[in-house]
Amino acid sequence: MTLDRRLTPATDRVALESLSHVIERPAYTPGHPARLSVPLADLVGAPDGRRDRQVNFGADVTVIETRGDRSFVQTALDGYCGWLPAAALTTVLPPVTHRVAAPATHVYPAPDMKQPEQTSLSLGARLSVTGVEGRFARLATGGFVPVQHIGDRPAADPVTVAESLLGTPYLWGGNSRWGIDCSGLVQAALTACGVPCPGDSDLQRAAFPAVDTIRRGDLLFWPGHVALAMSPDRMIHATAFAMAVIVEAIPDAMARIDAAGDGPFLGIRRPPLAQPAALA
Template structure:
């Protein structure tokens, strides 16, 4: 989360870190539907997270066809293809509220989609054409969108829509996501800022509470943390999480999940209770 590499650092870090050169950012937005943010300028290398259409991105440098910078939503730093970003234009006005929204070249359900925007992606609605909204990259069925200030009220209900979505390390979209992305996506839909990784969320989301003795004492929306993993208490004695154990987002009995994870040598470390949005 620190934009510093090869002796070059973000201008706002001057006086805080040692660097040979401090540079101002070039404000951009993600124009690709989704794009991995990688730890190196290599399409075959691992990626740490994924950025969604409309996210703000501060570009600090270029390496060939790759840009290096920082995602403004959660502060993650990495590399992405320059083709995936564009100079920052109008501020987004709407957010995708369904799992996915197809992007069409025209205001017709019979047109061939050019792609889709996932849950949580942001866009600028330029005007309406019948039941379609025209955005920068095409047309979206307007009912799949909601104004940015129309927030959800229950993070768990957002996460429940993603049950069955495949687990994907570093993924952050409704095609595949990991445990902390599930929490981040659900919280952000409710206007609760959330950092990207589970250890970051463990230090910053809500308030730490004593670990309840019985599954029935967990409240819906409580966050359970193990080393490297996070899950929602769903209520009624159930746990909701994206897990490599099943390679998808699942709801399972909380006591069963606690016993299985403990049997793997991972003890529940922290429980945090979210404030109401």
Template sequence: MAGGQPVSELDSRIHAYDEVGRLAELSLLGRLDTSFRFVEPVAARCGAARLSLRARPDAHSPQVSEALPGEALEVIVRRPDGWAWLRTLHDGYLGFARVEGLAEQSPGAALQRPPLKITALRGHVYAQPSIKAQKVAEVCLGAELAGGSDEMVSEGGRQWLAVEGGFVQAVCAEPLSDTDSAALALRFVDTPYVWGGRSAWGLDCSGLSQLVYAAFGRGLPRDADQQQAALRPVDTAQRGDLAFFDGHVGVMLGGERMVHANATQMAVSVETLGEGEYGKRLKAGLLGFGRWPV
């Protein structure tokens, strides 16, 4: 190659480059050879619905992650077929998504207000401030909704907040009552397992650990191996540590008990390492524990 580093040294999950089309994001200028055309990513955000990021610009390709409503994104390329190559900014993860899932970026008062951060596991945006009104969107823990007003609307003893596109009950944005990531992870028990999912409507193992850590201001990368590399390895687990396996991760509740989203139960469940058939398999495959750096 004429200058730059080998493509094999880059991680295609977080480094945007297309060897076939010879296109790459501008931040890789100087790291890739001059046969690439370099483009500047454009700021964007997720719209009112969760946005599926896929491995390829094809609705039948595997989901690799999700963007939650209102999350900050950047678009590498908008394709003429209605797909965008983009990344979620909080973890730098790349995927392909339909452009209709992106929010309009036109300036407006709603977009200039601080977003309303959702703390409820699941909820809805309603067309009007009433539980009988039409539901216009689903929300979830981690969603950030552009606000339309600072004033609450009372209805039937309930308090509502205006957001872009409708109203959400104020209880959905109250401070978390959980004291740590392990306690929050336990509230996800029985949530369906969904490959690439990142919400209480359905998630995978690293989606769960990433979500419950982020709720307490601890940003983690997207995948289990990335999370393991980001944490300090420890020999003995304590509450809130992560347990790592080949392609899998769980949140420890103590020295042996663990809560995790898994395809064996097809849900979030609690296991004890070394106990029962599944627990024995997990303990045999344990790679180690990770703790948030102090």
């Protein structure tokens, strides 16, 4: 059996106990829960490897092994596995009540917009709100965020979410307002709407059913690339062609991608439209 490294919660030394009858390792562990306590961190395939994806503030993970200053984890969001800085994780896990619903927001030391900001958080960051003071939400982790930038219910339309990130710089493996790639944009848009979505385009293509005609919210695939249909003739995507999130006419994009030798077009997939009543 060939296991996908990205989705296999095992290093060369330790695996989750659930894999004890699947793969052989010197040791097995139940793992322990943790949460990302910094605004953003690269998830890498090896302790000194390159970025595979990124993990946003408040993301829950299962820690499988810690080696030096790195911890190997599996993310709760999509099951993606990789190494994070151990210092970026906390075992203090207050209930998550909200997410950042704006493209980005600032965290302030007091409920006052004139205070110098402490840090910035991206769309999708998971928050534990303990109260509201004026127009600011108080966080269990410290600091205050504007109530206008957060929500406690899923968004209604992934295309609208993606449009809020127009102009975001393209970043390979990126998952935030400060840099995002094609699959990161799709995952951010669908996750904001309560629709589970894998992290990479090939996994996204495998996750949703194929359809023959394009409607708003469908996913359009090429080798190593995915876009989100805004309508039967327009799409939004994070593309290295423009090094940004842009809108293109679908026929023009298909012709351009084909001319560049980056095809063929692999078809259309349709995520579900129904959303849960509350955030996961």
